[in-house]
Amino acid sequence: MEEIIHYFSTIPSSHRTIILLGGLTLGFSLESIIPMLRFRFNRWKHAGINLFFTFTTVIINFLFASLIIMMSDWQKENEFGVLYWINFSPWAAMIIGILGLDLIGAWMAHFAEHKIPVFWRFHMVHHTDPGVDATTANRHHPGESIIRVAFTMFGVFVMGAPMWLLMLYQSLSVVLSQFNHMNIKIPKWFDTAVSYVIVSPDMHKVHHHYKLPYTNTNYGNIFSFWDRIFGCFAKVKDPRKDLVYGLDTFPKKKEHSNIGFLLGMPFKPYRPPRTDDHIEIEQ
């Protein structure tokens, strides 16, 4: 426990970068060896777009880091937050802290992005990806990254999470989010088994189906049980056949695969969800 606290209290930026890029490299390799769906587009171009948005996400997180540190330090001095108010053992505090950060900082943020129209406009960029894979995990418009930072701060505030715990949470979150976006063939029994605790690839892919109602299900980031608890869990019989990735309102390649267009997407006139069935998501 001491080692975990020490490591994450002083984790260098280089290690955080290695975790991010290591996960992406592993994902990219596994997707080449055992893909779930054949890629029908240029993978490098696709990865380039998503890495651009990963990069802007990293920059925004970096810009807000000192603000979160200041807040967390203030909470320590004033013993403010759930983890200060209740005297948990160190292990219990770690687990409850991770659960709290996942619920408030990630699940609620994601739920809000689907329910609050102005947030959805930014989150659409993530959903327009026509080929979900490990690189999709951090395909977030800079505006969405700011929304997520705000929820993360709220999570830290409520929980009284020390910085080492936030670093531990974020490291787990990066890797597990890449895992559940990965386009790899894994045995059905394994996917089902892990999906009772953490979000599995098949579970998250349902959320990336191109139209409602599946888009508004399975909001989980690390833990899958929030969706079961709040009644928004969904699954399909065969994700390979029953799902189409992308977004009904932005099916055109020149829109969903163009960085300039994606950056301006939140500011375009609103397009309501489509009700017709004749939508082809261009690859």
Ligand SMILES: [Zn+2]
């Ligand atoms: Zn979503």
